[in-house]
Amino acid sequence: MPTLSPPLYPRGYLALVLHAHLPYVRHPEHDYFMEENWLYEAMTETYIPLLIMFENLVDDGIPFKITMSMSPTVCSMLTDSLLQERYTKYIDRLIELAEREIERTRNNPAFETCAQMYLHKFSHCRRISQVNLVTQFKALQDKGYLEIITCGATHGYFPVMQYNPRAVNAQIAVAVRSYEKFFDRHPGGIWLPECGYYPGIEKLLENNNLSYFFSDAHGLLFAEPQPKHGVYAPIYCRGTGVAAFARDNASSKAVWSALEGYPGDENYREFYRDIGFDLDFNYIKPYIDPIGIRLNTGIKYYRITGKTELKKPYDHNAALARAVEHARDFLFKRGQQAEQVAATMDRPPIIVAPYDAELFGHWWYEGPDWLNYLIRKIAFEQDTIALVTPSDYLAAHPTNQVCSPSYSSWGDKGYSDVWIDKSNDWIYRHLHSMEEKMTTCAKAYNSATGITRRALNQMARELLLAQASDWAFIMKTGTMVQYAERRTREHVANFTRLEKDLREHALDKNFISLLESHNNIFPEISYRVYA
Amino acid sequence: MQAKKSKKTDTSASRRTNRHSTISRPLAQAVTPVGKKAVTPVTPYIKALPRDPEWIYAFWELPDKAAKKPMLQVFDVTANNKPSAIPVQSIEITGDADNWYIHVPPCGHKYAVELGLSTPGGSFHSVARSNVVALPRAAVSRHTTVEWATPHANIVQQSSPAPLTQEEAAYYEVVRMHPPTTASSRSITTYLSNKRPPAYRTLNPQMLLTPAPITVEYATIAIAPVSSTALVRSLP
Numbered sequence: 001m002p003t004l005s006p007p008l009y010p011r012g013y014l015a016l017v018l019h020a021h022l023p024y025v026r027h028p029e030h031d032y033f034m035e036e037n038w039l040y041e042a043m044t045e046t047y048i049p050l051l052i053m054f055e056n057l058v059d060d061g062i063p064f065k066i067t068m069s070m071s072p073t074v075c076s077m078l079t080d081s082l083l084q085e086r087y088t089k090y091i092d093r094l095i096e097l098a099e100r101e102i103e104r105t106r107n108n109p110a111f112e113t114c115a116q117m118y119l120h121k122f123s124h125c126r127r128i129s130q131v132n133l134v135t136q137f138k139a140l141q142d143k144g145y146l147e148i149i150t151c152g153a154t155h156g157y158f159p160v161m162q163y164n165p166r167a168v169n170a171q172i173a174v175a176v177r178s179y180e181k182f183f184d185r186h187p188g189g190i191w192l193p194e195c196g197y198y199p200g201i202e203k204l205l206e207n208n209n210l211s212y213f214f215s216d217a218h219g220l221l222f223a224e225p226q227p228k229h230g231v232y233a234p235i236y237c238r239g240t241g242v243a244a245f246a247r248d249n250a251s252s253k254a255v256w257s258a259l260e261g262y263p264g265d266e267n268y269r270e271f272y273r274d275i276g277f278d279l280d281f282n283y284i285k286p287y288i289d290p291i292g293i294r295l296n297t298g299i300k301y302y303r304i305t306g307k308t309e310l311k312k313p314y315d316h317n318a319a320l321a322r323a324v325e326h327a328r329d330f331l332f333k334r335g336q337q338a339e340q341v342a343a344t345m346d347r348p349p350i351i352v353a354p355y356d357a358e359l360f361g362h363w364w365y366e367g368p369d370w371l372n373y374l375i376r377k378i379a380f381e382q383d384t385i386a387l388v389t390p391s392d393y394l395a396a397h398p399t400n401q402v403c404s405p406s407y408s409s410w411g412d413k414g415y416s417d418v419w420i421d422k423s424n425d426w427i428y429r430h431l432h433s434m435e436e437k438m439t440t441c442a443k444a445y446n447s448a449t450g451i452t453r454r455a456l457n458q459m460a461r462e463l464l465l466a467q468a469s470d471w472a473f474i475m476k477t478g479t480m481v482q483y484a485e486r487r488t489r490e491h492v493a494n495f496t497r498l499e500k501d502l503r504e505h506a507l508d509k510n511f512i513s514l515l516e517s518h519n520n521i522f523p524e525i526s527y528r529v530y531a
Numbered sequence: 532m533q534a535k536k537s538k539k540t541d542t543s544a545s546r547r548t549n550r551h552s553t554i555s556r557p558l559a560q561a562v563t564p565v566g567k568k569a570v571t572p573v574t575p576y577i578k579a580l581p582r583d584p585e586w587i588y589a590f591w592e593l594p595d596k597a598a599k600k601p602m603l604q605v606f607d608v609t610a611n612n613k614p615s616a617i618p619v620q621s622i623e624i625t626g627d628a629d630n631w632y633i634h635v636p637p638c639g640h641k642y643a644v645e646l647g648l649s650t651p652g653g654s655f656h657s658v659a660r661s662n663v664v665a666l667p668r669a670a671v672s673r674h675t676t677v678e679w680a681t682p683h684a685n686i687v688q689q690s691s692p693a694p695l696t697q698e699e700a701a702y703y704e705v706v707r708m709h710p711p712t713t714a715s716s717r718s719i720t721t722y723l724s725n726k727r728p729p730a731y732r733t734l735n736p737q738m739l740l741t742p743a744p745i746t747v748e749y750a751t752i753a754i755a756p757v758s759s760t761a762l763v764r765s766l767p
Contacts, residue, residue, distance in 0.1 A: 160580055163662045199665070222667065225674035241682025399681040407581065407667040415583035415667070425630060429590050432578060 010386035012338025017354035021071035023470035040090045046361035048125045049368040064375045065387040069191035071151040072178040076521050078133045091126045097287045110313035111301050138183050147389035150179040150187040156467035157419045159198045167435040170529045172208045188391045193469050195410035202237035212243040212390045219408035220246035232341050232349035235403040244405050251353035262326040263364035266304045267319045273302040323366045327373035335384040424475035430492045434463045442530035451507050456527035458515050459498045466491035577646035579661040584638035584669035590630035591646045599648035609640045639668035
């Protein structure tokens with residue numbers, strides 16, 4: 001019999017974790033800036049569809065528990081008035097394009113249905129984006145459906161700054177402060193950027209009142225001593241009360257893997273066939289980069305089809321039917337997994353399934369629908385698995401094993417190969433030098449006032465922005481490299497000039513004001529966090 | 532010797548050129564060109580980062596190269612962080628490299644790297660010593676003793692925000708002067724009215740999974756945002 005209340009005695013817990021992060025990209029100095037589209041695309045295809053999906057679940061009275069990490073950079077951008085205004089312009093242009101597309105595809109029913117879908121979705125986006133999205137996610141947390149956690153202030157990769165604990169601490173403390181501002185409460189846990197764990201960070205997390213974090217599977221599997229329950233129960237890091245939850249490999253692979261995973265199904269929408277590239281230049285020109293560079297518009301008419309260039313038209317209903325099947329498959333496999341492990345445990349195992357939020361909707365267009373079906377199936381169709389958040393789990397099972405996790409990340413090869421690579425390793429001498437100078441300056445100025453204080457605070461902002469792991473990642477992956485290099489250079493240069501001016505007692509008020517208005521993240525920051 | 536010289540990052544103008552740098556003015560001119568070289572000349576140093584269980588990435592600054600040849604010596608310091616007398620590796624630096632990937636199997640050891648100069652007589656003159664790098668074991672531990680803990684205070688305890696710093700007080704004062712029209716500023720004013728964040732619920736497993744009733748109406752949330760840029764500019 002269907003039930004709407006979660007099972008009292010589930011055989012296993014499933015912790016779905018969505019990690020929402022984008023680097024801070026905001027360029028008031030230009031009317032149009034291509035990289036700002038990262039945010040707008042994520043809003044249109046991921047954040048808003050997730051919100052709509054969650055809202056519908058709430059309206060239908062379906063219980064669910066999802067953990068979301070929202071990085072301080074994403075929260076700051078989503079509440080920034082300039083970016084909000086620009087998003088409205090962006091979505092208005094898309095709505096106009098969708099309307100023109102309905103006209104253009106009038107004689108092609110398959111495409112026209114698709115165009116209608118886009119118009120419908122974009123109109124929703126416009127309506128929902130008129131209230132800042134952070135507030136809407138916060139409301140879902142306040143109602144008890146979401147547990148939102150924080151991340152590094154700018155998503156700095158902690159293992160590369162581990163020899164300057166003040167720098168790591170600042171990333172954490174500024175993030176926590178920012179979280180409190182946006183969500184009116186203290187965060188329960190943190191998403192370590194890139195799951196980058198190094199031994200010792202737990203002390204900094206504890207100092208900042210954070211109760212748990214996530215590590216990749218081998219962070220726990222290679223812990224000392226060997227964890228009795230493997231990845232199926234959290235451990236407390238030795239010497240602290242901070243819990244570490246480990247990622248489950250099987251549930252990751254099912255969703256992440258482009259080949260074996262669900263997103264590669266031939267019925268799903270093909271990401272790489274966008275009308276921004278496919279249509280006549282003069283027709284599409286108003287909707288791409290103003291200087292004429294073609295880019296993704298978000299309107300795509302084809303499905304993956306298979307390993308062929310002859311793509312077939314996208315059928316949204318057929319894709320949704322596949323999403324139902326994939327949700328069923330995922331749930332069945334997690335149930336099996338829980339049953340197998342539960343027999344050897346003194347408590348229900350917890351299966352931790354973390355994903356980049358932007359995977360859902362942006363890369364895997366049907367991702368939010370899959371999640372929707374999964375949550376509904378968990379509520380209606382079974383009693384084996386119950387959704388849980390880490391805080392809930394720790395409240396129910398406060399006694400856990402004590403171990404020392406192993407240095408790890410969820411990057412390629414499991415360590416720091418992605419962020420320490422010949423393509424990006426040159427940045428670390430600059431970052432280390434900045435980190436040292438920042439702590440020296442913060443200690444030298446106990447209680448700076450006026451312009452000195454502003455300069456020191458801006459130095460902290462520039463350092464944090466330079467530390468974003470995104471830049472090193474982009475340099476490694478090789479797309480948009482120039483932008484990542486430019487951002488690193490700019491923040492290093494800004495910091496260097498401020499530090500030099502400070503040392504020479506020659507602070508330039510105009511320069512500081514300019515930086516404050518451009519790189520305006522964390523208006524509430526205090527440089528003393530580095531002291 | 533299994534050392535791999537890292538390729539230099541090409542920082543030539545042609546590589547830096549992109550459409551953004553041509554249409555935008557940079558925020559600041561770098562005081563010294565920001566490329567691969569250090570921002571300002573510094574005393575010699577060497578730093579080491581653990582890349583993975585078998586590789587260390589080391590980078591250094593050696594202002595006076597003179598005629599002497601730079602050299603690295605890698606020491607195993609696994610036992611009590613004390614260096615053994617004999618380096619496990621000596622690496623002669625070729626060209627003008629200022630960084631190196633050092634292969635140091637087996638996993639799970641701690642190392643320190645010394646930067647020095649090899650004198651014409653063949654001896655090693657140490658100039659700087661790196662931090663200690665601990666490389667992970669990359670295997671399941673053989674120790675299976677189980678120790679349990681219940682540090683529940685962390686979870687059930689109510690956490691309060693720390694007192695406001697001078698910066699925050701000033702920032703919130705500015706926010707207070709504006710009517711609370713945005714969601715974010717509204718949340719700040721709520722924050723200011725001494726409303727403490729809710730305590731983590733002390734829950735039993737049954738209660739955990741039942742969401743609270745729906746009470747929030749989105750229609751009540753105002754739309755027009757206050758420019759955060761304006762707020763920053765108003766700061767002292």
